[in-house]
Amino acid sequence: ASDSSSGTSLVSPIGDCGGAARALEDVSTGSEPSSSSSSLATTLAGETDTQESWGFASHVEAAATSIEKASFVGGARPDAADVGVAGPEDSGNGEEEKAFAETKKKKKLDPVAAAQRRLRIRQKKEAKAARKARKKDRARARKRRGTGQDLEAFLARTLERLQEKAAEAMAEAIRAANAASTSEGPRRGSTTDLDSFLRRTRGRVADKATLAEAAKLAQQAAQMAEAAAAAAAAKLEEFRKQTQERVAQNLCPQVASASARRRIAIVGAGPVGLWAAVLIAQKHRYTERCGVAGLWPDAPEIVILEGRAKEAHCARTDIRIALSPATQHLLNSRVKSKRFCTGMPIAEIERILLKRLKKISPESKPLFGRNISDPAAFASEEGFDCVLWAGGRRSLDDDLRRSLSCELRTSDANRVIVFQFCNMEAGGSIDSDLATAARMATKWQNFRILMRPGIKGVCDGWLWLFGLPDDAAAVSPPPGAGPAKTFREALESILDAASPNASALLTAADIFQQRIRSAECTARWVEAAFWSSDRVVCDLGDLGSAAAGCPFVVLGDAACGKPFYTGTTLNGHLKDVAAMVDETDWIHDGASMACSRFLPHERRYQAEIH
Numbered sequence: 057a058s059d060s061s062s063g064t065s066l067v068s069p070i071g072d073c074g075g076a077a078r079a080l081e082d083v084s085t086g087s088e089p090s091s092s093s094s095s096l097a098t099t100l101a102g103e104t105d106t107q108e109s110w111g112f113a114s115h116v117e118a119a120a121t122s123i124e125k126a127s128f129v130g131g132a133r134p135d136a137a138d139v140g141v142a143g144p145e146d147s148g149n150g151e152e153e154k155a156f157a158e159t160k161k162k163k164k165l166d167p168v169a170a171a172q173r174r175l176r177i178r179q180k181k182e183a184k185a186a187r188k189a190r191k192k193d194r195a196r197a198r199k200r201r202g203t204g205q206d207l208e209a210f211l212a213r214t215l216e217r218l219q220e221k222a223a224e225a226m227a228e229a230i231r232a233a234n235a236a237s238t239s240e241g242p243r244r245g246s247t248t249d250l251d252s253f254l255r256r257t258r259g260r261v262a263d264k265a266t267l268a269e270a271a272k273l274a275q276q277a278a279q280m281a282e283a284a285a286a287a288a289a290a291k292l293e294e295f296r297k298q299t300q301e302r303v304a305q306n307l308c309p310q311v312a313s314a315s316a317r318r319r320i321a322i323v324g325a326g327p328v329g330l331w332a333a334v335l336i337a338q339k340h341r342y343t344e345r346c347g348v349a350g351l352w353p354d355a356p357e358i359v360i361l362e363g364r365a366k367e368a369h370c371a372r373t374d375i376r377i378a379l380s381p382a383t384q385h386l387l388n389s390r391v392k393s394k395r396f397c398t399g400m401p402i403a404e405i406e407r408i409l410l411k412r413l414k415k416i417s418p419e420s421k422p423l424f425g426r427n428i429s430d431p432a433a434f435a436s437e438e439g440f441d442c443v444l445w446a447g448g449r450r451s452l453d454d455d456l457r458r459s460l461s462c463e464l465r466t467s468d469a470n471r472v473i474v475f476q477f478c479n480m481e482a483g484g485s486i487d488s489d490l491a492t493a494a495r496m497a498t499k500w501q502n503f504r505i506l507m508r509p510g511i512k513g514v515c516d517g518w519l520w521l522f523g524l525p526d527d528a529a530a531v532s533p534p535p536g537a538g539p540a541k542t543f544r545e546a547l548e549s550i551l552d553a554a555s556p557n558a559s560a561l562l563t564a565a566d567i568f569q570q571r572i573r574s575a576e577c578t579a580r581w582v583e584a585a586f587w588s589s590d591r592v593v594c595d596l597g598d599l600g601s602a603a604a605g606c607p608f609v610v611l612g613d614a615a616c617g618k619p620f621y622t623g624t625t626l627n628g629h630l631k632d633v634a635a636m637v638d639e640t641d642w643i644h645d646g647a648s649m650a651c652s653r654f655l656p657h658e659r660r661y662q663a664e665i666h
Contacts (some may be wrong), residue, residue: 063439108478211292218285225281229274235267251447261488316644319439323431324446325362325369325422327402328612328629332357332444334391335637337417351417356642357415359440361426363447369424370410372402374476376514376577383627386634429453432599435606441649443596447610449587460594462610468619469585471528473550473561475519475543477574478510484573486517496568498560500520500525506621506642519568522584525557539576543568546579584619588665593651593658609636616665628664635660 320336322329340355362369379398387396391412396405413420413657428434430446435443445452449464457463491505502523510517529552540546553560572609590614597604611633619626636657 063100064330071118078583088176112601116616183336204435211296214292215285215289218288222278222285223280225274225278226435229271229278232267232271232274235271237464252523261502316646317354317606318441318642318649320356320442320444320642321435321438321440322358322359322360322444323428324448324451324612325360325364325410325424326446326612327405327409327447328633329360329362329412329444329446331630332611332633332637333360333420334409334413334416334448335634337388337420339637339642342415349416354643356441358420358427359438360420360422362422362424363427363451364424364551366424369422370406371405372406373404375402375407376511377402377624377626378624380627386630390634399514430599431456431604431608432596435596435608436600437604440606441644442607442609442613444609445614447614449613449617451614452610453488456599458591460596460608461597462589462591462594464587464589466585466587471524471584472582472584472621473521473524473547473579474582475521475546475568475577475579476510476515477517477519477543477572477577478515478539479575480516481573481575484571486519486572488571490519490568490571493571494564497567498563500557500560500564503564508621516574517571520582521564525560527556528552528558528561529555539563539578541575541577542580543572543574543577545642550579551582582620584621585619588616591658593654594663605650606650607654609654609657611636614659631658632657 081254201535267476287322322333336356336358337351340352341349343349376399379396379400383397385400388394391408393408393412409420431445433445452462452464454463486507486509490507491503494503494505495501500523502525504522506520506522508520509517533549533551537549540549544562547561547565549563553562586651589610592610594610595604596606596608612629613625616630638655639656640653
């Protein structure tokens with residue numbers, strides 16, 4: 057375009073920008089400049105003032121800078137001599153290029169800043185979660201408070217309404233009384249009409265009587281309202297107490313009876329009684345993280361009563377029990393011991409169980425020398441919730457069993473003499489046919505013999521003599537008598553030598569001594585029979601009304617048993633007691649401990665004996 061006023065040709069900024077770019081591109085690539093590029097450079101050199109007036113120089117400089125930066129990034133940067141432009145203007149472009157290169161460098165992440173940022177994000181999330189939890193807790197608290205406040209608000213509103221009615225009745229009485237006192241009105245004026253005066257006088261008298269009666273009635277109504285308000289307040293208070301009791305019974309029975317504990321009486325400190333006490337105490341035992349152990353506050357109180365003296369307890373070392381592997385595992389696992397094994401004496405079993413009971417429940421100590429003849433009176437006087445009877449086969453009287461409907465039934469009863477012998481001499485043997493030899497020597501064909509090998513370190517064996525004469529009489533051994541040297545001496549200490557057929561028994565004892573040749577022997581009478589009780593769960597209310605509802609549970613040999621030569625009965629007794637203790641709830645829950653709690657134990661017992 058040309059300027060008509062000055063006659064000077066002007067280059068269009070838009071068109072020449074393209075030319076400038078081409079020129080600079082030729083320079084950057086190192087090629088020969090084109091004609092258009094040369095003419096553009098000439099034009100730029102000659103008409104600088106005019107281009108500045110249009111602001112074109114700034115556009116050209118910006119385009120040149122962009123192309124130069126692009127060439128610097130892509131490859132080698134041309135210097136000022138190659139471009140063909142020299143001068144002081146190029147001195148400032150170096151600093152700009154350095155700044156541009158620094159900005160193009162890849163930013164490196166600071167690990168500390170990144171960790172701090174992640175920590176801030178996690179803290180914000182935790183704070184948000186805590187706020188939500190507090191908000192939910194406040195909502196639940198408001199809901200709980202609202203539940204209790206509804207009842208309180210209802211009671212308060214009812215009492216206010218009754219008081220308002222009483223106040224209104226009193227105000228009405230006061231207004232009636234005031235109206236009666238002010239009913240005379242203004243002073244009457246003089247009049248000559250006597251009839252009118254009399255009528256008005258009678259009317260005023262009648263009005264006074266009516267108002268007085270109305271005041272009296274209003275006062276009576278006010279008194280009745282006050283009495284009704286007092287009665288309603290009393291009823292509301294009673295309703296409040298009953299509501300609190302129902303809530304305590306239905307929603308939190310254990311909290312309501314937290315201070316109460318069951319009282320369990322265990323009669324008999326033998327293996328079965330001590331086993332039951334240990335299991336009940338162990339069931340309500342806790343251990344803290346620091347290792348401190350104890351019983352829960354609501355654990356039942358256990359009282360053990362033993363008829364024997366303390367010196368006679370844990371003294372039955374002559375009776376050995378063959379514990380099955382399952383019974384050994386049960387005892388060792390529950391008592392936290394490894395000392396239970398087969399063939400151990402009853403005294404050792406009692407000693408281990410008593411030691412464990414003293415450790416877990418020091419307050420549950422056996423009371424020795426306590427013979428209980430009337431369980432109902434004992435339970436009612438001492439306040440026991442349950443009585444577990446483990447006193448042995450003959451510990452309950454037949455009349456007492458009959459009253460409780462738990463009579464003892466026996467079958468296949470036989471009297472047996474048991475010999476325990478030790479220190480066999482040379483030539484002695486237990487493998488010979490002792491029964492045949494005894495029958496031939498005594499001419500008594502009913503003799504039967506059961507031989508059981510002994511335990512190393514205890515004895516050499518046991519000999520059971522069956523088929524005894526019915527008229528053989530037993531006597532008590534002399535007190536303090538030790539083991540005899542022969543079978544005959546041991547038998548003479550428990551047999552009435554004057555009884556019929558006593559000589560046959562003594563002759564059989566001589567045969568045993570000849571064959572076995574023991575240097576130490578003891579003998580005792582034993583009754584071998586099967587026995588069982590009609591039931592094991594009874595109600596002491598059958599003996600006396602004072603103990604109604606108190607369960608009476610028969611355990612151990614007092615419940616059932618079998619002949620010793622068929623296997624020990626203690627294995628089954630310990631298993632039954634463990635099952636009963638585990639399935640029964642012994643915690644005080646506000647209700648009486650009825651016999652229904654032991655129905656599973658009763659059903660299991662009936663299934664076993666039938």
